[in-house]
Amino acid sequence: MNFSTSEENYLKAIYHLQEEDSTVSTNALAEKLSTKAASVTDMMKKLSAKGLLNYTPYYGFSLSADGKKIALFIIRRHRLWEFFLSQKLGFSWEEVHQLAEELEHVSSKKLIDRLDEFLDFPSYDPHGDPIPDSKGKLLPRNNLPLALLPKNTAAEVCQVTNQSAEMLELLKHKNIGIGTRLELKKHFPFDQSIELKIKTKTVTISEQLAKNIFVTYEQINQ
Amino acid sequence: MNFSTSEENYLKAIYHLQEEDSTVSTNALAEKLSTKAASVTDMMKKLSAKGLLNYTPYYGFSLSADGKKIALFIIRRHRLWEFFLSQKLGFSWEEVHQLAEELEHVSSKKLIDRLDEFLDFPSYDPHGDPIPDSKGKLLPRNNLPLALLPKNTAAEVCQVTNQSAEMLELLKHKNIGIGTRLELKKHFPFDQSIELKIKTKTVTISEQLAKNIFVTYEQINQ
């Protein structure tokens, strides 16, 4: 099935509002989408009829299993484009979102899967939000300050706080960005500096820099 | 000014039809866009009112200077995306067009200029059609079989005829694709093989392969 840009925007907005509250109200959605309550009601009838929503008039709505699946694919497209714009085209994190809002509606699955591959299957977008994989699965967001990463464990940079020009310059020089895969090798108590392995190289990072870098790694099944 | 997807498609179609005939008829445009003559007339009134067309009812239409400029920017977006899809995501030349039809309507100038830079400012798309530069200028299309390129002249691969898997495998091995910059160094009459310089490397090409590769180079101002 194919959806209009407008339908997709509604599905995505409902998904995000559901992260806060399991049921979404007409007004909340209208505000999120900068539209009017009456327009929301109209669209809710439409999405309900397509089986994407659980909707009881006057009592709010939530995504059905189908609706949730579609929302995750839209979010996948959005976040992969954000990653591309940031990593490959050098856009700043503020610019990336608006552009991805447009690109996300190009819906070819093959295109998105190829883009994913081209980007080396990143798990997190430039804002540190997880990117659903090609089956719609999301990694849990378990961001960890780099300094707390267990040693010799494959991890991925998923968020970088502080976006000052100075810090970005330093990160660029060290070839570290969102999606960079690394391992923590050594930790020196004297100045809290750490040594990382990135691909085959060894890189040293100061305490100040490490504080601003967050990583995730595959948790061992418990 | 901003244009709807539909307006953009009309402008682009008129531009292409004008390459054949300087004036475009309602029916020709309707057929090109798989729509009805009445819809075309409606849109022509709209584009006329915006000053993008020269339009005399019953006598066809042509793009105004403004309309042409906009059409060229849309074509720029289309062809840069085609180049990206082919070179970076590995799509075949048949698949590329349909996907670019959607991507071309994302209209941020900054995005397209960055994409252009990322792709290293290619002059030709995967079909060998010239890509307008950021000012809307098109290189003339002066495709030349690789074997006829003057020696020691910087040139760019702009078209590859024959898309058999075997040939693509060979091209890939030799790191040759649309946009590859090269110079002809030597030509051996014995077997008509040629030697090229690509970046800093020397590459040998058989007569059969050379026949399928077309290049352009900057003509000296005459």
Added chain:
DNA sequence: CTAAATTTTTAGATTTGTCTAAATTTTAAA
């Protein structure tokens, strides 16, 4: 537990892009 306030839905209108069918204009042919 009623009445006011709030939220949501309905009714009816608007815009964009499209369509069919009818009317008009141009072109071509006898």
Added chain:
DNA sequence: TTTAAAATTTAGACAAATCTAAAAATTTAG
């Protein structure tokens, strides 16, 4: 040069997505 054929435009309708204003349902407060 008149008339039939072809091309184009106009008129009127429709679907999608939106809006405003009014009506209906729910919530909250006294």
